């Protein structure tokens with residue numbers, strides 16, 4: 001099945017009280033592991049690409065080519081969206097031109113008026129082309145491609161203003177952070193989430209920084225209207241740990257253990273296991 005936008009899968013998720021995972025990709029192994037797991041579990045999935053990862057993988061057209069090729073060669077029949085994560089205005093335009101099915105425009109660092117103006121323009125383009133678009137209000141803490149923000153809570157009225165522009169999904173800071181959570185993290189602000197949900201109605205809400213949020217908080221967030229959860233760091237940690245174990249056990253020195261197809265296999269399996277665990281937690285298994 002060709003790429004789809006994220007609208008239908010998220011509308012269904014919101015109505016069905018589960019969430020679709022966005023798993024960020026970094027290379028071929030990552031992409032293949034996520035797609036195969038989604039297919040095995042009959043789950044919709046969103047492949048996330050940050051601008052940094054886009055550069056690393058030789059640009060957006062390379063990524064579109066790789067993903068479309070895999071959908072075909074692996075006979076993927078579950079809904080898959082290819083989504084720009086934390087896009088700049090120019091990055092969003094480049095991804096739209098390259099064939100992504102979904103983009104995020106992160107205008108959270110602009111004043112609300114400029115965020116609205118730029119979001120509006122991109123919403124019109126996406127509408128015309130049948131793509132989905134995510135906007136962000138209130139910066140999300142931690143580090144995303146070198147941009148460090150303090151975990152702030154979004155203003156529910158600003159969320160309503162952006163939601164009313166016709167975006168498909170809305171990311172709002174509710175005390176969540178990118179990367180590993182610090183020991184003294186205060187947890188998610190469910191009061192903020194409830195207030196945003198009340199103002200934005202059916203709008204699917206997005207929870208960034210899904211790595212390390214306790215399971216009960218994830219479930220409560222889904223109950224309160226979160227329909228898309230972004231996972232990135234957790235797959236990276238799982239991949240690195242499995243690869244480290246392989247090398248430390250000296251397996252790369254045994255026989256043809258240096259063959260990249262063998263060397264990267266434990267990391268590949270670790271990503272699959274992480275994605276499976278998340279899809280089960282989010283409730284998206286069997287929802288394709």
Ligand SMILES: [Zn+2]
Nearest residue numbers: 140208209230
């Ligand atoms: Zn994010």
